[in-house]
Amino acid sequence: MTDLVAYGYMQRALLAAVLIGGVCAVIGVYVVLRGLAFIGAGIAHASFGGVAIGAALGVNPVGAAIVFCLLVAWAIGYSSKKSGVKEDTAVGIFFAVTMALGVLIVGLMEGYRVDLMSYLFGSIISVTWQDLWMTVSVAAVIAILVAVFYKDLLFIVFDPEAAIVAGLPVELLYYLLLSMMALVIVTAIKVVGIVLVSALVVIPAAAALQLTERFNRAMLASAAIGVSSCVVGLFAADWLGVSPGAAIVLLEAAVFGVTAAVSPVRRRAL
Amino acid sequence: MTSGAGPVVQLKHVTVCRSGVVVLDDINLSVNKADFCAIIGPNGAGKTTLLKVILGLVEPKSGEVLVFGKPPRELGAQKAKIGYVPQVSSIDLRFPISVFETVLMGTFARLGVGARPRSADYQAARAALERLGIAELADKPIGRLSAGQRQRVFIARALVNNPELLLLDEPTTGVDTAVTAGFYTLLRQLKETGITVILVSHDIGVVASYVDSVACLNRSLFAHCRPDEVQCTEALRAMYGCDVAYLHHGEAPHIVVEEHE
Numbered sequence: 001m002t003d004l005v006a007y008g009y010m011q012r013a014l015l016a017a018v019l020i021g022g023v024c025a026v027i028g029v030y031v032v033l034r035g036l037a038f039i040g041a042g043i044a045h046a047s048f049g050g051v052a053i054g055a056a057l058g059v060n061p062v063g064a065a066i067v068f069c070l071l072v073a074w075a076i077g078y079s080s081k082k083s084g085v086k087e088d089t090a091v092g093i094f095f096a097v098t099m100a101l102g103v104l105i106v107g108l109m110e111g112y113r114v115d116l117m118s119y120l121f122g123s124i125i126s127v128t129w130q131d132l133w134m135t136v137s138v139a140a141v142i143a144i145l146v147a148v149f150y151k152d153l154l155f156i157v158f159d160p161e162a163a164i165v166a167g168l169p170v171e172l173l174y175y176l177l178l179s180m181m182a183l184v185i186v187t188a189i190k191v192v193g194i195v196l197v198s199a200l201v202v203i204p205a206a207a208a209l210q211l212t213e214r215f216n217r218a219m220l221a222s223a224a225i226g227v228s229s230c231v232v233g234l235f236a237a238d239w240l241g242v243s244p245g246a247a248i249v250l251l252e253a254a255v256f257g258v259t260a261a262v263s264p265v266r267r268r269a270l
Numbered sequence: 271m272t273s274g275a276g277p278v279v280q281l282k283h284v285t286v287c288r289s290g291v292v293v294l295d296d297i298n299l300s301v302n303k304a305d306f307c308a309i310i311g312p313n314g315a316g317k318t319t320l321l322k323v324i325l326g327l328v329e330p331k332s333g334e335v336l337v338f339g340k341p342p343r344e345l346g347a348q349k350a351k352i353g354y355v356p357q358v359s360s361i362d363l364r365f366p367i368s369v370f371e372t373v374l375m376g377t378f379a380r381l382g383v384g385a386r387p388r389s390a391d392y393q394a395a396r397a398a399l400e401r402l403g404i405a406e407l408a409d410k411p412i413g414r415l416s417a418g419q420r421q422r423v424f425i426a427r428a429l430v431n432n433p434e435l436l437l438l439d440e441p442t443t444g445v446d447t448a449v450t451a452g453f454y455t456l457l458r459q460l461k462e463t464g465i466t467v468i469l470v471s472h473d474i475g476v477v478a479s480y481v482d483s484v485a486c487l488n489r490s491l492f493a494h495c496r497p498d499e500v501q502c503t504e505a506l507r508a509m510y511g512c513d514v515a516y517l518h519h520g521e522a523p524h525i526v527v528e529e530h531e
């Protein structure tokens with residue numbers, strides 16, 4: 001193991017895994033409790049369109065994906081709030097449309113297929129210094145936002161009507177949450193890819209919520225599960241010679257299985 | 271305390287449509303400071319809608335709503351002076367939050383976005399729990415309570431900021447008789463200290479001995495008068511669409527609704 005860490009690429013991969021595993025899991029607690037998991041999956045798939053647009057325009061694909069996913073996240077939020085379309089229906093539409101857009105653009109370009117595969121399934125081993133920089137910045141922004149708006153996000157997730165009555169800018173905070181999801185998800189695509197990324201958001205939080213009935217503890221537990229799964233999964237993948245993204249997701253799923261089996265929350269509820 | 275003179279809540283020719291149907295029709299209502307007002311009316315009468323109009327959750331189609339002399343949406347920080355107990359709370363009962371934390375959330379209204387609760391807020395939350403007699407439930411998860419206990423938590427949350435205006439939508443549903451009596455007494459005491467209370471209730475017989483006025487609502491306002499005057503009006507009959515007798519048993523007057531043929 002110590003040998004592995006000696007390699008530059010492994011150091012970068014490890015740092016990226018820790019940061020991404022952590023922020024995804026922290027945001028995940030709000031996402032799971034507010035029932036936004038499907039929006040997360042929608043945003044992730046929309047990033048395919050964003051990456052393709054970036055590639056076609058010759059700009060940084062991840063940057064393009066961030067902008068694109070923010071727009072899609074707001075559009076999903078807006079259309080479900082204003083047009084009375086249910087959230088999951090809005091996601092179902094945006095999900096497919098943005099994927100189709102990506103497929104269309106990729107079809108029109110030549111020679112990009114291989115590169116796009118790394119976005120679909122992740123390639124944490126090929127994390128560059130530039131990727132790492134972006135990951136560090138996003139993690140810092142998310143950490144600050146959660147620290148500042150911790151209680152307000154909790155309030156709008158728990159009881160939106162009471163939050164409106166209390167005079168909180170509930171809609172703004174909701175868009176803030178969607179924006180944080182978009183940022184985190186696009187950043188995390190480097191680790192596990194578009195197809196698996198919503199697992200990093202949903203599973204650690206779901207597992208943590210099996211363990212505790214306190215929001216703050218759930219957030220800590222979720223972060224711990226997210227970070228440790230990413231680190232262990234990364235090493236395990238390297239050792240077994242399998243895909244790191246898949247190893248991380250399967251590991252998280254195993255952790256969830258165990259927490260659900262032993263769940264003190266469920267036991268107390270019986 | 272209250273900004274300006276005049277009524278705490280004033281509705282002028284308020285008409286509300288929901289899904290294209292008129293559910294409140296030309297309502298004129300004014301509730302003064304330290305009034306204790308009960309709103310009664312049959313199911314679907316628009317009682318909840320009326321409270322939501324006062325809270326700014328529902329925008330009227332026409333008419334003017336003034337709370338502390340301002341439209342509800344322009345209240346800003348003054349929103350913390352309103353306590354609200356919803357009829358049904360849409361919260362997820364599996365949410366990982368304790369009774370204490372739920373009540374503490376009431377203080378977020380005056381804290382503002384981004385600020386952390388301080389020791390005064392924690393004390394206020396503890397005091398509100400004491401007031402409702404649920405201090406021993408403080409650490410229980412919100413999902414592990416009986417319906418009546420949970421209702422008391424929401425009442426405590428509405429009281430935590432020492433509001434100047436309390437809006438309660440059938441708050442005693444599921445709360446036992448002893449606690450209900452204690453609760454109305456508490457509301458009466460709050461009223462004596464200058465708090466304005468608007469209470470939606472089906473339990474007119476019980477509330478009549480506590481409140482100052484009764485508003486009879488069924489799409490439009492049929493009467494707004496002293497509780498002992500309700501019997502003299504045709505309001506109840508008109509409102510319920512059937513014969514209603516208003517009886518006094520000892521201290522508490524009762525309404526008896528006769529069966530339709």
Ligand SMILES: Nc1ncnc2c1ncn2[C@@H]1O[C@H](COP(=O)(O)OP(=O)(O)OP(=O)(O)O)[C@@H](O)[C@H]1O
Binds near residue numbers: 288293312313357
């Ligand atoms: N969200 C909504 N969308 C459309 N119509 C609504 C909505 N909420 C209420 N209504 C309609 O408005 C009318 C008044 O409803 P409201 O909830 O104010 O009645 P209520 O007097 O509180 O009744 P209850 O005693 O059953 O609580 C009803 O006819 C109802 O169908």
Ligand SMILES: [Mg+2]
Binds near residue numbers: 317318319357
């Ligand atoms: Mg109602």
